Amino acid sequence: MLLHIEAVCLAALTALLAGPASAGLARARWTARSPRAALVLWQAVGLGGGLGVLSAGLTLAAADLAGQWVAGVAAVPGQWRRFGPAGWFGMGITLGVGVYLVSATATSTMRILADRRSHRHRLALISTPLEPRWPAGREMGTPVRLVDHPHAVAYCLPGFRPRVVLTRGALDVLDAAELEAVLAHEQAHARGRHDLVIQPFIAWAKTFPFLSPGRRAVGAVTLLVEMLADDAAVRRCGRAPLHSALHKLRDQHLAVGGADTDAWRRQLRTRITRISAEAPGALPRPMSALIYGAAFVLVVAPPMVLLFS
Ligand SMILES: [Zn+2]
Numbered sequence: 001m002l003l004h005i006e007a008v009c010l011a012a013l014t015a016l017l018a019g020p021a022s023a024g025l026a027r028a029r030w031t032a033r034s035p036r037a038a039l040v041l042w043q044a045v046g047l048g049g050g051l052g053v054l055s056a057g058l059t060l061a062a063a064d065l066a067g068q069w070v071a072g073v074a075a076v077p078g079q080w081r082r083f084g085p086a087g088w089f090g091m092g093i094t095l096g097v098g099v100y101l102v103s104a105t106a107t108s109t110m111r112i113l114a115d116r117r118s119h120r121h122r123l124a125l126i127s128t129p130l131e132p133r134w135p136a137g138r139e140m141g142t143p144v145r146l147v148d149h150p151h152a153v154a155y156c157l158p159g160f161r162p163r164v165v166l167t168r169g170a171l172d173v174l175d176a177a178e179l180e181a182v183l184a185h186e187q188a189h190a191r192g193r194h195d196l197v198i199q200p201f202i203a204w205a206k207t208f209p210f211l212s213p214g215r216r217a218v219g220a221v222t223l224l225v226e227m228l229a230d231d232a233a234v235r236r237c238g239r240a241p242l243h244s245a246l247h248k249l250r251d252q253h254l255a256v257g258g259a260d261t262d263a264w265r266r267q268l269r270t271r272i273t274r275i276s277a278e279a280p281g282a283l284p285r286p287m288s289a290l291i292y293g294a295a296f297v298l299v300v301a302p303p304m305v306l307l308f309s
Contacts, residue, residue, distance in 0.1 A: 060090025
């Protein structure tokens with residue numbers, strides 16, 4: 001009976017994380033004051049939700065075979081013929097969701113890798129190396145490629161050999177300090193492997209495209225890694241150059257008819273507001289520690305409860 005209750009609690013935890021918890025986290029304002037802690041919490045929400053649904057089904061199946069979780073799970077491979085309807089239902093959930101999750105993650109990862117490979121090939125054809133001159137000791141490691149195009153664009157093409165891509169339009173509008181701030185931002189994406197941070201959430205969204213939590217998580221996590229890269233640029237160059245660079249890139253982008261979606265506008269507005277001098281500073285350390293602690297408990301507590309039940 002105890003295992004049945006735990007299976008229901010795990011299913012409820014998954015629903016809570018995928019629903020109200022992720023919606024609340026996506027709306028929270030404090031995340032801008034500590035994007036790293038917020039990212040860790042998002043990862044815990046995603047991992048906790050995934051493990052929750054898989055272990056809810058397994059627990060339901062184990063409950064048909066033994067009174068204790070470890071003994072029940074250990075008996076599943078040899079005694080699955082003893083499953084009742086609840087056991088079959090639980091095993092079906094675990095296997096179905098597990099296989100779907102793994103295959104959707106593998107498919108989306110392979111698609112992203114293929115897109116990136118073809119992007120790299122096209123980029124090699126239409127770009128030339130750019131070697132900005134930095135003061136001694138302030139060089140950046142990631143190679144920069146210049147594309148001769150009037151739209152002002154700067155982005156990082158991630159991978160084992162990352163590239164920072166800059167257009168002629170961006171070079172035309174940025175002064176030296178602003179250019180350094182923009183390149184520091186893109187370099188932070190490459191160095192921090194932010195693509196790997198976002199990838200599990202993209203897989204989550206692609207696994208359940210009919211549910212909003214995945215899409216919501218991708219939007220929130222994408223903004224958080226932008227904030228992390230902004231913080232790296234501010235540490236290197238100060239607030240002012242990045243602030244004016246974002247304004248100029250936005251204005252030039254709009255002037256030449258670049259993509260102008262609500263999400264793009266909102267994200268840029270949030271970033272510009274956040275790095276202004278009046279924006280509230282980072283969260284106090286005890287508060288950040290509390291968030292990291294909550295993330296740890298979210299991932300570790302449910303398996304611990306199962307192991308000792
Ligand atoms: Zn960025």
